[in-house]
Amino acid sequence: MSSIMQALYNSVSGLFSFSQTLNTISNNVSNMNTPGFRGSDSFMENVLDSNGSKVAGTGYDLSEGQIEQTSTGTDVAIDGQGFFVLQDPQGTTYYTRSGQFQFNEKGQLVDSVNQYLVLGYGTDGSYGPIDISSLEKLPAAATTSISLSGNIDPTSPSDDVSNVTVYDAQGNAHALTVSLTSNTSVTPGSWLVSITDAGGTALGSGEIRFSTDGTLQPGYTTLTATGDWGPSPQTLAFDFGTAGGLSGATSFQGSSSTLAAQVEDGHGVVGLSSQSFDTTGTLQLTYGDGETKAGPQLALASFQDESSLQMIQGNLYLQPQTQVAQIGRPSSSIFGKIDGSSLEMSNVDLTQQLAEMIVIQRGYQASSRVMTVSSDMLQQLYDSTRGG
Structure with a gap:
């Protein structure tokens, strides 16, 4: 009688244990698309004196999920x-x-x-x-340096580089024009340079000179201009290149004028992209x-x-x-x-979870069967007692 009752209790504890384990699996499966989720495993153990089973606890699967x-x-x-x-x-x-x-x-x-x-x-x-x-946002920065490069046709009387956009300390844009006038009739290879703003106000002037090989002469490669756009004057340095070099401005006969300006620094208020x-x-x-x-x-x-x-x-x-x-x-x-x-992504292996679900289902069915058999045996015992 007592052994039959114990078998009944054991089967009930099995039903509880398997249902709790299934709960863990269901949580894993429901979170299989949860980024960063780490699956859990339930651990079962025998109750003292072999009186059924229980869930001893759960542990995390610490393996990394797939990175997508x-x-x-x-x-x-x-x-x-x-x-x-x-x-x-x-x-x-x-x-x-x-x-x-x-x-x-x-x-x-x-x-x-x-x-x-x-x-x-x-x-x-x-x-x-x-x-x-x-x-x-990047705060506004004033322009300080402009470089020029390209060829100047020595037979041309003049050359202009327009729409050279520079910025003052408040971030306001100013369009400048660099005008070159041939001065070769006075000094071979000489060009007079003037810098003006959009309103025609002169900001600076100077001279550049080329040698007979078409490269800049030493001492005639740069000039400065001053913009009166804020609380203090803003100095702009115009660099036409290195003397004797070909990377800046050149003056080769037979080649068209291609002089262009590159603003090296300065900008208005700029937002993140x-x-x-x-x-x-x-x-x-x-x-x-x-x-x-x-x-x-x-x-x-x-x-x-x-x-x-x-x-x-x-x-x-x-x-x-x-x-x-x-x-x-x-x-x-x-x-x-x-x-x-x-x-x-989640580290849950769906195939493994389904396999464990099948095992749990079979265990639950077996425990349920044991409980049914135990109940039938108890019923037979009671029936035989009434019959006596």
Whole structure:
């Protein structure tokens, strides 16, 4: 009688254990498309004195998921060890392998699901939320240098280079004209140069000279102009090239005039055009004029025992009280490198989960059968007792 009852209890414990294990598998399968998700396994053990079974606990599969490319520059994946560090509005710190990040309206990098702040290192080395609000625009810079290159026809009486756009310290654009007038009748190879603005105001003048070989003579390769566009005069240096060289301005007979100007520096206020992360987790900022700057850097966290992390969502973890996170920079020490425009997908193997589901189903059926047989035997025992 007691053994039959124990068999009944054992089969019931098996039903509970298999159903709990199936719950773990169902969670794995439901998160198979969750970026950064790490699957779990349930572990069963025998109850004391062989009185059935129970689920002893669950453990994380710590293997890395497959990294897939995306079209979003702020998506990142960790190739190697580490977790991204997030912080909610209350200051609670979370860890994740999911790098679905974006910038909010304040210029702060946040995860796209919960809008939690992503932590990292600022350009000054300080640790905290990644913020590019001060880097979203390049301040205006005054032009100081203009270089000219190309050929000047020595038989031509004059040559002009127009629409040379320079910028003052406030970011205002000014269109200048470089006018050259042949002075060879006075001095062989000589050209008089004048710089004027759009209104015809003279800003500077000078002279360049060419040798008989068509290259510039020493001492006659540069001139300066001054723009009165702000609180203080702005000096502009016009460089026609190196004496005796062919990389700047030349004067060869039989060749058409091709002189052109290249503004070397200065710009108006320029906004961001794109952002991306390099392998060290450093944000590379590209501006509308093509200039690039290095911004903040992502931080990564590592734990001595990752299996002890507490999962609170499909891809968010809390730090266990028994461990302290080691914080560092990607591609350094024990930390992995960053793959930009990429996401680490779930490490759940669907084929394996389906296979384990079949095993659990068979075990559940067998436990159910044992319970049915035990119930039938008890019924027969009661029936025989009534019959006596």
